[in-house]
Amino acid sequence: MTEQAAKYAAEAFEIEAADIKNGWANMDKQAFAKAVEVLANAERIAAAGCGHTGIACRHFTHLMCCIERPARFISPAEAVHGGTGYIQKGDVLVLASRGGKTQELLPIMDIARAKGACIITVTENLSSPLALGADIVLPMKISRETDKYNSQGTTSFLVTCAIFDALQAALIEETGYKNEQFAVIHPGGAVGERLNKR
Numbered sequence: 487m488t489e490q491a492a493k494y495a496a497e498a499f500e501i502e503a504a505d506i507k508n509g510w511a512n513m514d515k516q517a518f519a520k521a522v523e524v525l526a527n528a529e530r531i532a533a534a535g536c537g538h539t540g541i542a543c544r545h546f547t548h549l550m551c552c553i554e555r556p557a558r559f560i561s562p563a564e565a566v567h568g569g570t571g572y573i574q575k576g577d578v579l580v581l582a583s584r585g586g587k588t589q590e591l592l593p594i595m596d597i598a599r600a601k602g603a604c605i606i607t608v609t610e611n612l613s614s615p616l617a618l619g620a621d622i623v624l625p626m627k628i629s630r631e632t633d634k635y636n637s638q639g640t641t642s643f644l645v646t647c648a649i650f651d652a653l654q655a656a657l658i659e660e661t662g663y664k665n666e667q668f669a670v671i672h673p674g675g676a677v678g679e680r681l682n683k684r
Contacts, residue, residue: 545647607622
């Protein structure tokens with residue numbers, strides 16, 4: 487590995503560590519509390535995003551299932567071909583997009599609003615269509631992406647995941663979710679062995 491490549495690798499850790507550290511300071515605490523409230527009371531949760539953000543949304547829906555908040559990732563490609571049939575009145579839809587202008591997400595937001603779902607948007611652009619159309623906006627802010635061109639969805643992916651992790655951490659407390667409950671639905675692997683050890 488060249489000296490310059492090693493320099494960029496080391497800087498990637500520094501960039502992401504700094505932006506994670508500042509994540510809570512940049513958060514709208516009132517909006518976050520409202521998001522926790524609606525997620526705690528939702529019968530079902532959906533999430534949608536594209537690219538790296540879509541992967542973060544899949545992570546979020548899995549986190550919700552792990553604390554028995556029924557959730558599903560809606561593929562933006564399938565959403566306008568019937569996939570939004572999952573969303574019902576009273577559900578919560580989480581949309582994530584750093585720029586808040588992802589065209590594939592706009593019709594999902596419109597459909598969810600028409601069906602009476604609550605919309606939470608995670609974005610850096612608070613004046614974007616996805617922010618303005620949401621009921622709750624959770625701001626994510628980064629200094630830059632980690633690659634030298636500042637174009638790959640790296641730091642933004644990590645900070646978005648951190649926001650989702652923070653929501654789950656708060657929901658565990660808010661809903662009184664117990665580790666004993668998790669043991670029932672997670673019998674597999676080393677974690678399941680530890681949780682279910684008598």
